[in-house]
């Protein structure tokens with residue numbers, strides 16, 4: 001499966017909204033301020049001082065269509081900044097379009113290699129774990145649903161796929177890679193969404209916040225992706241040496257930083273990340289009308305192909321990687337025979353793949369086909385070109 005390539009690794013997850021569609025987490029009034037910050041100073045009170053006013057002005061002055069055209073050819077980290085952009089937009093990009101000084105090239109290289117070696121597990125976890133988890137993060141679900149991209153989840157999935165694809169590319173952070181550009185485009189899209197969504201009467205009617213996508217929200221999304229996957233790899237006893245763990249964390253630290261989260265709020269260790277996840281992510285998980293609709297739409301995408309398993313198996317796999325509570329929130333129909341199968345077939349699949357058991361389970365090919373079919377579904381969506389362009393929205397979902 002590894003040779004299906006990194007392209008698939010994050011694809012379903014990314015497609016399913018894990019990345020890109022993400023979350024807002026937040027310590028609400030009832031959970032109190034997070035990470036020890038006093039009320040008013042924690043990451044839930046931080047948006048993006050550099051990008052937000054700029055994008056508000058770009059949208060209000062009608063510059064966004066021209067920016068979308070001008071930056072279409074800006075793809076590689078070492079591409080010159082595109083011409084034809086408003087001067088203040090160019091000045092902003094000049095400031096942010098670089099790796100932070102603390103980025104460690106050796107760790108980033110190792111992270112890319114880890115993504116390649118572990119792509120099967122990452123793919124399943126990002127896809128069916130994080131992706132569906134994003135639908136039970138209400139702030140995320142509501143902003144994704146009511147933003148322009150929510151109206152066409154397939155297209156959105158393909159675009160969001162770009163983030164995961166570029167992050168998991170070998171050399172993603174090197175001059176010839178694309179991740180720094182993709183992250184910067186995403187940061188700008190988020191800034192635009194902060195200006196646009198508050199004008200959506202539909203979003204305002206359901207939101208419990210006035211400005212979406214705070215730094216805390218971005219951290220929540222990170223935990224629903226990186227921290228969640230890290231924990232599951234450990235739980236599943238997949239060989240995962242300390243150097244891989246550190247490298248994987250580092251790639252996420254850099255990614256989160258490029259999305260505009262201040263350094264002091266980015267966890268330094270996996271232990272700190274797990275603690276922050278408990279504070280920010282766990283308390284906010286709950287169902288919402290928008291999240292239930294998104295989950296059905298995302299899982300329904302898979303009905304387009306023969307996965308080699310039933311929808312009952314798919315539902316039960318989601319329950320297995322998330323929990324029955326989440327499955328119940330989303331109304332995923334039970335299939336008790338499939339549930340029993342998943343709980344024996346998946347661990348047996350891992351043991352055999354990892355060489356920890358010499359016995360090939362009878363269910364090996366069934367599970368393998370499932371994994372490959374899911375990969376191909378989203379690979380096909382994302383593979384019409386190497387990069388699906390990220391464009392800045394100019395409006396919201398109509399209704």
Ligand code: HEM
Nearest residue numbers: 019020022023024140143147148149159163217218221222
């Ligand atoms: C857009 C990634 C956090 C909401 C995007 C896009 C990417 C992305 C790649 C552009 C693709 C597209 O146009 O669909 C990420 C990553 C995050 C993150 C990696 C954190 C690790 C968040 C959070 C929220 C959010 C916390 C909301 C609470 C959105 C919305 C869009 C978007 C509404 C715009 C979709 C549109 O065009 O209408 N994100 N995101 N994202 N993201 Fe995020």
